[in-house]
Amino acid sequence: MILDGRDAVLWYSQKLTLRDNVLTGGDMGCTSCTATRLIEGNRLIGNSVGGFLMYSRRLHMRHNDVSSNRPERLRTRPQGRG
Secondary structure: OOOOEEEEEEEEEEEEEEOOOOOEOOOOOEEEEEOOOEEOOOOEOOOOOOEEEEEOOOOOEEOEEEEOHHHHHHOOOOOOOO
């Protein structure tokens, strides 16, 4: 379970399965930039964005509950370094 965190970040992974997780109260729920194979049976609820699936290949999503996500909840973060 990821509760009130930023998101689950799945970068540079191969043949990854994300199954039966609860991601709630965060910014993007799930961020994927991979050759992730399967996102199944997860609950992405009450985040700013349910999932951000960019640059992914051969991605399959099955039986996920993606609901009550609202972009106006995006947190404002300082830009740059310091």
